[in-house]
Amino acid sequence: MKIAMLCFNLLLLVATAYGDAVSNLWDKGKASLDAQLLKSTTCTKDKLLVRREWGDLSAADRKAYIKAVLCVTTSPSKLDPAKYPGAKTRYDDFVAVHINQTMSIHGTGNFLSWHRYYTWAYEQVLRNECGYNGTQPYWDWGRWAANPETSPIFDGSDTSMSGNGEKITHQSFMAPVGNGGGCIQSGPFKNMTVNLGPISPAISPAPPANPRRDGFGYNPRCLRRDISNALSSRYTRTEDIVSLINNSNNVASFQDTMQLAGNPIGVHAGGHFTIAGDPAGDFYVSPGDPAFYLHHAMIDRTWTIWQAQDLQNRLQVISGGRSMMGGGGTAALTDEVNLYSVAVKKWKVSELVSITDGPFCYTYA
Numbered sequence: 001m002k003i004a005m006l007c008f009n010l011l012l013l014v015a016t017a018y019g020d021a022v023s024n025l026w027d028k029g030k031a032s033l034d035a036q037l038l039k040s041t042t043c044t045k046d047k048l049l050v051r052r053e054w055g056d057l058s059a060a061d062r063k064a065y066i067k068a069v070l071c072v073t074t075s076p077s078k079l080d081p082a083k084y085p086g087a088k089t090r091y092d093d094f095v096a097v098h099i100n101q102t103m104s105i106h107g108t109g110n111f112l113s114w115h116r117y118y119t120w121a122y123e124q125v126l127r128n129e130c131g132y133n134g135t136q137p138y139w140d141w142g143r144w145a146a147n148p149e150t151s152p153i154f155d156g157s158d159t160s161m162s163g164n165g166e167k168i169t170h171q172s173f174m175a176p177v178g179n180g181g182g183c184i185q186s187g188p189f190k191n192m193t194v195n196l197g198p199i200s201p202a203i204s205p206a207p208p209a210n211p212r213r214d215g216f217g218y219n220p221r222c223l224r225r226d227i228s229n230a231l232s233s234r235y236t237r238t239e240d241i242v243s244l245i246n247n248s249n250n251v252a253s254f255q256d257t258m259q260l261a262g263n264p265i266g267v268h269a270g271g272h273f274t275i276a277g278d279p280a281g282d283f284y285v286s287p288g289d290p291a292f293y294l295h296h297a298m299i300d301r302t303w304t305i306w307q308a309q310d311l312q313n314r315l316q317v318i319s320g321g322r323s324m325m326g327g328g329g330t331a332a333l334t335d336e337v338n339l340y341s342v343a344v345k346k347w348k349v350s351e352l353v354s355i356t357d358g359p360f361c362y363t364y365a
């Protein structure tokens with residue numbers, strides 16, 4: 001009887017959706033997102049895909065996602081091997097696209113829309129090329145901020161995105177030294193080979209140099225991580241996400257605060273450098289760690305929640321230049337986003353600002 005009650009309580013725990021101050025802000029904005037969906041000419045409620053937090057997925061759902069990612073990492077590249085000799089797999093095609101455009105998609109007016117389209121394109125490839133029928137899960141940084149290493153995302157189990165790297169003596173440039181630094185030891189991606197880069201490694205000892213300056217040469221090596229709570233417990237807590245959303249009155253403030261990489265560090269850099277290592281800590285090559293897409297789905301969710309607090313005034317707005325280094329002028333909503341080999345179509349930034357318009361038809365649980 002006692003055991004039955006315990007099981008029942010556990011079931012209740014599992015069945016109850018995780019809620020926090022960030023999801024309260026989602027709830028607050030939900031009516032305006034629903035209204036936007038009704039206005040869409042391409043997306044309808046019955047077609048809407050729902051992205052969920054990793055911790056809310058069943059073991060079977062996690063395994064289905066992992067299986068699809070492993071499929072992308074073992075399917076052949078579609079890039080020209082003469083131009084991109086290091087791109088061996090379909091997964092590498094995404095990394096190459098990100099490397100190629102790094103200077104024009106970070107600290108720029110298209111940062112949010114570019115990464116939204118990129119994460120969606122990856123979800124599409126999982127679904128269309130690898131038989132996956134689920135959606136791109138996200139990593140709610142706040143939920144696991146106290147100890148990301150023991151989160152279901154990074155606990156190293158066979159339903160995780162693999163765990164930390166082996167603990168080695170090392171130095172870290174962008175974050176306090178974490179608990180790993182070496183090759184990951186466990187979980188589904190234990191045998192994954194990183195082929196492209198490095199370009200700006202953030203760890204010492206650094207990975208071997210790429211045979212080409214542009215990072216597109218073939219440089220097979222293990223996936224290294226340096227996970228710890230050093231940044232997450234200070235900068236990517238639920239209260240940090242809430243304060244980012246509440247205190248950013250315009251898109252410039254929202255995206256710049258999110259991308260801060262010094263002290264304080266914003267949630268964007270905070271998430272990347274909570275994983276750290278190689279290639280997660282490499283500004284150009286970071287999508288080479290498969291946890292990248294869970295992180296960027298949360299960036300995307302956070303942007304959506306921020307937009308939904310005042311949707312009419314926060315949808316068709318961008319701010320910033322076209323190049324991180326300056327030059328190229330001011331970004332415009334009419335600028336095109338081109339993902340070359342990993343997405344069929346070019347879209348204007350203005351068509352990528354709503355999760356239920358343009359190519360998109362999804363929402364967050």
Ligand SMILES: *[C@@H]1O[C@H](CO)[C@@H](O)[C@H](O)[C@H]1NC(C)=O
Binds near residue numbers: 340
């Ligand atoms: C890199 O960008 C150039 C245009 O600047 C494009 O022609 C090329 O296809 C891109 N490569 C990849 C891998 O996306």
Ligand SMILES: *[C@@H]1O[C@H](CO)[C@@H](O)[C@H](O)[C@H]1NC(C)=O
Binds near residue numbers: 064133134
């Ligand atoms: C999606 O895939 C899972 C696991 O492979 C399967 O159980 C489920 O029925 C599928 N759902 C749909 C709608 O095809």
Ligand SMILES: *[C@@H]1O[C@H](CO)[C@@H](O)[C@H](O)[C@H]1NC(C)=O
Binds near residue numbers: 189
């Ligand atoms: C990694 O490769 C080894 C050797 O081929 C194999 O025994 C092991 O099952 C693989 N592990 C994973 C998680 O794929």
Ligand SMILES: *[C@@H]1O[C@H](CO)[C@@H](O)[C@H](O)[C@H]1NC(C)=O
Binds near residue numbers: 028242243246
């Ligand atoms: C953020 O905004 C929400 C809704 O307006 C409010 O309930 C909450 O107290 C605010 N939190 C902070 C930390 O400002």
Ligand SMILES: [Cu+2]
Binds near residue numbers: 098105106115
């Ligand atoms: Cu990026």
